[in-house]
Amino acid sequence: MRIVLVGPPGAGKGTQAERLTKTLSIPHVSTGDLFRANISQGTELGRLAKSIMDTGKLVPDEVTIAMVKDRLQHADTENGFLLDGFPRNTAQAVALDEILKEFGIALDGVLDLEVPEEEVVGRIAGRRLCRNDSQHIYHVIYKQPAAEGVCDECGGELYQRSDDSEETVRTRLEVYHTETEPIIDYYRKQGLVTTISALGTVDEVTERAIAALRENAND
Template identity: 60%
Template sequence: MRILLLGPPGAGKGTQAVLLAAHLSIRHVSTGDLFREHLDHGTLLGQHDRARLRAGLLVSDEVTIRVIQERLTRADTRGGFLLDGFPRSLAQAKALDGMLAASQSRLDAVLGLEIAEAEVVRRIAGRRLCRNEPAHIFHTEFSPPDVPGLCDICGGELYQRPDDSEATVRQRLEVYGSETAPVLDHYQAQGIATMISALGQVTEVLNRALLALGKDRAGGPGGDDH
């Protein structure tokens, strides 16, 4: 199968992408992983895009499309793949349609994770990281430390990353709504997009995705998808 998984920040998309690809025995293709690979090897990404990536900005459409196009030519994607992080815009979606059509293929399904803005803010803005390495993660509501502001494991100071602040999270959601949400409209018009709730246990969300794809459900317990 060739699948695209979409979802706003805080929807648990990264977790679901890994689990879903493993359950379906297809290759998980993550733009984040690809960008890190190219940065490590000094390929494809120019100085401008390396600087943008390290500053937390989106890489240009041109470079992103080239990176994905190269990745989808590798042998390990011939049996199917799950795209995670691409396409992020309507222009990228149309480019993806074109590159798949050139190989006489197309996406089989597009899954969109649905979650309310308030829940996203609740999940991300409450996250706290330890300043020591490895950076253990806590949450002010879901997994609070025994002593406020201190790591349970090493006693290090806990802090909130700047991009986890409520204002930044809401800004990221606004960008998602204006740039990435139209990608769902594009694929809904093609009749291959399905929306599923991102609320609940990890396995519950995975089972919704599998049901939408007409596949067997996963078994076993799942943790909270926060």
């Protein structure tokens, strides 16, 4: 199964991607992972991306597209893949169609995780991290520490990352609505989009996603 996962920041794409790829036995292809892997391995694309990022500029679409194209030629994608973070805009979606056409394959579906904007703001702006270990994550509503502002695991101070502030989250949402959301309409015209609610427990969303993908595959 070849899937594109899309949704606003805070929709839980990373968590659902890990669960879906395990259930469907396909690799999780994340643009973030691709950038880190190419840079750490010192590939030509990685060196190019790093040289651009070091100047504070955004990596051009053509570099990201080239990394994805290279990744989709690996043997583990033969039976499918889940793309997370790509395509990020319509130009990348068009490029992906061209790549898949060149490979003689096509997408099976696009899973759209839908979350109300205020829920997204609440999820992200409410996060608190431990200064000693950023893997210790809390939330002012959903996962409160025993003592306010103190990590249960190590006693470290809990803080809010600057990019988790409400102002920053709303800016990220504006970027999503402007740049990424249009790909949903692009794929909807191809009859590929299935939209599900990303509200509820992680298990509930996963069950909803699996059911939607399997129903779409049987259509």
